[in-house]
Amino acid sequence: MRKFTIKLVFLFFTFYIVHFTFYISTTFAIVDPLLVPNNRFGIHIIQATPQESSPAADLVNTNGDWGYITVLVESKDRNHNKWQEFFNDLRRRHLIPLVRLATQPENGHWKLPYEGEEIAWADFLDKLNWPTKNRYIIIYNEPNHAAEWGNKVDATSYAKVLDKTITALKNKNGDFFVLNAGLDASTPYQPPLYMDEVSFLKQMEQAVPGILNRLDGWVSHSYPNPNFTGSPDDYGKGTVWTWEWEQEILESFGAKKKLPIFITETGWKHAEGLKPNKSYPSVEKVASYYQKAFTQCWNNPQIVAVTPFLLNYQEPPFDQFSFKKHETKLAKSETQSIDDPYFPAYRVLQDFPKASGRPVQEVKAELLKGEIFTSIVAGEAYMIDLTFKNIGQSIWNDREQVRLVATEGGQNFGITNLELPKNIKVEPGQEYTFRLNLKAPLEMSARQNNVYKTTLNLFEGNRQFDSKPLESETEVKSPVILKIKSSLGWKNNFAGNYILTIKGATGSNIQNIKLDGRGMSDAIEARYLLPDYSFEFSLEKPFYKPSKITQTVSAGENTLNFGSLKPDIFSVLLNPKELWKLLPFSN
Structure with missing residues (x-):
């Protein structure tokens, strides 16, 4: 949990940040991310650009697949084209976004959401084609700090905003996987500027009874305090184990279920930065801390993702959290043979063995052109072009080879399976044409109507597409x-x-x-x-x-x-x- 004394400094600089396998459902409903193979490794990034997503993917997907990123979107940045292109980039790189909502900074604090802003968020977010079926949304950030919530701690206000935002998102699309704002567990009780986490959660429940049970997952800011330099061996509140302490708190408030856990912020300050501080642990020591935390603390099966803060930040106050070295320091090393642009923590996490994640994606197609003819001539051969558009979330041929298969009636017309060539990938919005060869039966029966039913569908490996199959009835006639x-x-x-x-x-x-x-x-x-x-x-x-x-x-x-x-x-x-x-x- 970030120490509250750093928040005001952070807000000043924020003005300058550009900022199932096992279960498949074709209806609008979230999927338990722990019921499919899941890669818990992730990283927190600042900018929604390939310059950040590329090294993020190299970090979290080396020795695994489909890791996570946490990324912030401000209300002034609801630009559909920008975010759709970023989501397309994440889809190609196999990154799952945890999207944190933010308002706008003003006079050293974050503004409150305006009345009805939950509708604007729902409309904007629903129009995007997400990389995965689950659409992870974090509803703002650390509201037990006044500077994060209109310059006044107000648990009642946050609970009501959270309640309305959950309703707006779920009414728009049941695939939204709604997460709370991570809270600062190390914050003391000093209203109106600060409020400890237990008091804040208690007031939320009093304002909107059952609000915590409306969440789909739990966000934790499990920082190693004090001063972001605590030992990974420390235990309880204000440590890398904060997430576990929070589960006990949720149970005491009557939580009806164990929520999947998303540690979207955690990490250590290191001694390096624009102004080195030797009172902080060395970068080598921080790397060993991450090694121990991921091995002994953040390996609980209830944890979905851990996205340490922060991949790349080149200025105070967060340069000493950054996994990437400052560019000026790299420039000074040009005379050396090789200079790694990243601190050891990056390489330690990169080298970790990881799971090959298999997040559920909607796999859908729409027939744009072509048809299986409703009548054909006995004994004739036909060549039929069927053009399908990818209207799902997956990239065809990205996981397993896509095939067009006659699941019914293919033997009547000699239809064989058609494969999408392995060197071709079809992204959402793109099209591909399969050429189908069909041969009508030579003989016609005088005792039946010579009508044959055919069903075609696309498959990804052995999984049938979620979209409706192409069904047709064809009558064989004389010429x-x-x-x-x-x-x-x-x-x-x-x-x-x-x-x-x-x-x-x-x-x-x-x-x-x-x-x-x-x-x-x-x-x-x-x-x-x-x-x-x-x-x-x-x-x-x-x-x-x-x-x-x-x-x-x-x-x-x-x-x-x-x-x-x-x-x-x-x-x-x-x-x-x-x-x-x-x-x-x-x-």
Whole structure:
């Protein structure tokens, strides 16, 4: 827990910060993060940029996967495009965000949320496509410090804001996983500027009975006090074990369940910084402290994430918490062969063996183009393009290979599984087209209706996508027979060669047609046409204007009547020799 005397200094500088596997649900509802493989390692960052997410991923995902970051978003920074791109970056890097809400700093303290701000937060946060199904939201920060809550400690006010914010978020989307503001366990009882954690929680419960039971998880600021330099062997309140002491407090207030624990702030001051302070432990000693804490204290199965404060901070008062060295100190080392930009604590945590996390993600697709035809011709082969859009949270092919599978009826048409090539990844919002080969049965039964049901769905490995399967019924029919009918303006004899162009669901087709003197063709078996589908037909003859019709064709005989083709006077004038052939007496 950060010592309360540092808070006012922090606020001054804040003005300058730019700031299931085991269970799957397709409904809006949070998932217990401890029911799936979970990598508890994380880090606290300041800026929502790749410059921070990249080294964060290297830290928490080396020897593991899907670690955590804690990041702050201020009310003035509700920029959809910025945060969506950042979330997309986290998705690619396999980082799970713990998003802490903040208002705005003003005159050395954080402003209170304005009336109805919970609605603005819910609207903004719900429009983002999150990297995981659980959308972790921390409702503000250390309100038992006046400087963090409108310059006056007010547990009643915070409890009411927390209650309204939980309601607004849950009403918008049940996937919001709501967490309390971490409290400073080392703060004394000195109202109106400070209030100890027990008194603060007691007043919260009195103001909104049952408020603590509305939480989905518990945020702890388990700092090693005093002065952020305590031993990892110290035990109880105000130590790295603060989270455990807080669980006892919650039980004393009648907590109905054991909440998953998120230690979003913890860490030691070290001797290095812009102004070295040898009264603090050395960076090597701090690294050994982290080693012991993660091994002996923060390894409890109730703990979901530990995100030490802080990856990178280059100025006082937090440069002595930073895992990254100051850039000016790196510059002084240019004459050396190699200078690690990070302090030993970074490398110690990076080298830790970690779990390969498997957070639940929504895996969904939407069919944009293409269909399984409702009627086809017996014995014909078809090539069908099906274009799917990724409307979920996962990146296709990021975990396991994605396949298009006929879960029902595929054997009737010889449909085989189609794989998304391993070298292709499809992010949310992107599309991919599968080319499906389908062969209609050669024989038709006279005793049944020849209707076959087919169900297609996408799979990630052995897991079926959450989206609704593509279901269709296809009837196998006899082929379409075409008879072409037309005439020629100014002419009595319509015999000759014509060009028939067809466009429709099966693509385009061009073929030569012969009409007799009466303007009729022989019967043409058009096996490439789909019975009961509409096609665009165009009939052409040199030096005549084409005639176009749209017609739904049926199995069996269909007459296409193009009417009279009119002479194309303009093209004839450019070819005078053809004029004679168009005149009536040229028959």
